[in-house]
Amino acid sequence: MAAGDPASAPAPEPLIEVRDLVKHFPLTQGVLFKRQVGAVKAVDGISFDLHRGETLGIVGESGCGKSTVARMLVGLERPTEGQILYRGEDITRLSGRALKSVRRNIQMVFQDPYTSLNPRMTVGDIIGEPYQIHPEVAPRSDRRRKVQELLEVVGLNPEFINRYPHQFSGGQRQRIGIARGLALRPEIIVADEPVSALDVSVQAQVVNLLARLQSDFDLSYVFIAHDLSVVRHISDRVAVMYLGRIAEIGTGEEIYDHPTHPYTQALLSAVPVPDPEAREHRERILLTGDVPSPAHPPSGCRFRTRCWKAQELCARVEPPLEVPPEFRKSTGPARHPSACHFAEERRVVAGG
Numbered sequence: 438m439a440a441g442d443p444a445s446a447p448a449p450e451p452l453i454e455v456r457d458l459v460k461h462f463p464l465t466q467g468v469l470f471k472r473q474v475g476a477v478k479a480v481d482g483i484s485f486d487l488h489r490g491e492t493l494g495i496v497g498e499s500g501c502g503k504s505t506v507a508r509m510l511v512g513l514e515r516p517t518e519g520q521i522l523y524r525g526e527d528i529t530r531l532s533g534r535a536l537k538s539v540r541r542n543i544q545m546v547f548q549d550p551y552t553s554l555n556p557r558m559t560v561g562d563i564i565g566e567p568y569q570i571h572p573e574v575a576p577r578s579d580r581r582r583k584v585q586e587l588l589e590v591v592g593l594n595p596e597f598i599n600r601y602p603h604q605f606s607g608g609q610r611q612r613i614g615i616a617r618g619l620a621l622r623p624e625i626i627v628a629d630e631p632v633s634a635l636d637v638s639v640q641a642q643v644v645n646l647l648a649r650l651q652s653d654f655d656l657s658y659v660f661i662a663h664d665l666s667v668v669r670h671i672s673d674r675v676a677v678m679y680l681g682r683i684a685e686i687g688t689g690e691e692i693y694d695h696p697t698h699p700y701t702q703a704l705l706s707a708v709p710v711p712d713p714e715a716r717e718h719r720e721r722i723l724l725t726g727d728v729p730s731p732a733h734p735p736s737g738c739r740f741r742t743r744c745w746k747a748q749e750l751c752a753r754v755e756p757p758l759e760v761p762p763e764f765r766k767s768t769g770p771a772r773h774p775s776a777c778h779f780a781e782e783r784r785v786v787a788g789g
């Protein structure tokens with residue numbers, strides 16, 4: 438899982454390359470004669486790579502476009518613009534059999550284990566459902582045994598196969614969702630807030646399970662959360678999203694210990710710190726105001742309406758997501774892409 442030393446090995450081809458991805462949902466008015474009056478810019482031009490065996494965390498506040506990115510990655514939503522290259526091929530243009538075969542390799546685990554499992558289906562039918570769409574993966578005679586194996590793999594008793602979702606706790610249901618995600622032996626799992634609906638005490642268990650499955654099955658993850666603390670231990674790299682764009686992206690060390698974007702710094706300053714002494718000394722940055730509507734994002738830098746550093750330039754020019762000029766010569770951890778005109782290192786969490 439750990440990122441290799443970039444100086445010692447050539448970077449391998451990314452498994453997924455997301456390029457300038459856009460998703461605008463039309464806003465319409467009228468019932469009989471629907472007119473388009475605008476667009477919700479849910480995702481508005483984002484790019485990132487996912488490498489084999491890596492976990493990319495995506496974090497940001499509610500409504501910033503995380504689930505829309507996830508749904509485009511697994512083919513549940515078609516992008517308005519941009520590309521998703523999987524092993525070099527643009528999967529947003531595929532259809533029919535080619536699309537089906539790609540989808541087999543990119544599976545999703547959903548947020549809410551209470552609503553994402555059909556209450557009228559047995560656990561065996563839920564986990565085995567993907568085999569109905571892809572019968573080539575498991576012949577009918579093999580399916581029961583495969584499902585029992587999957588139950589075991591996620592830490593559930595294989596004898597539970599005939600039970601119904603309501604007979605399980607939240608954490609156990611999420612294990613069922615994960616088993617279903619694994620059924621087709623995918624290469625990539627897109628987990629959209631897989632632990633947000635669970636008790637804090639259970640969250641770590643499910644995150645640990647995902648980490649173990651990653652090494653056992655050589656999986657790559659896109660792991661979505663709204664809280665930076667949840668993805669910290671599982672992510673090799675983290676992308677921080679704000680209003681449909683990436684504000685800052687880097688390795689765990691770069692993002693958590695050397696953030697340069699004010700939005701990341703504010704999010705980090707809100708992460709609970711268990712150690713009382715560290716808590717005493719850390720800085721708190723309070724964000725004022727709500728997230729603006731993605732139908733009308735602010736001009737220039739989208740974060741400027743809530744940013745304590747904003748100046749006239751920020752309203753006029755959108756800062757590109759690149760290594761800020763003042764850090765280009767450095768070799769230290771502040772040298773990573775950050776979309777801010779006034780990027781500067783500021784450590785906000787002591788220890789951790």
Ligand SMILES: Nc1ncnc2c1ncn2[C@@H]1O[C@H](COP(=O)(O)OP(=O)(O)OP(=O)(O)O)[C@@H](O)[C@H]1O
Pocket residue numbers: 462477478479497498499500501502503504505506663731
């Ligand atoms: N099908 C849709 N039609 C119209 N607008 C949509 C649709 N899906 C999402 N949106 C809007 O797009 C924006 C981004 O939504 P999205 O669900 O991707 O955010 P999110 O970051 O996952 O939020 P959350 O943390 O609440 O899950 C929101 O303003 C949402 O209302």
Ligand SMILES: [Mg+2]
Pocket residue numbers: 503504505629
């Ligand atoms: Mg979401």
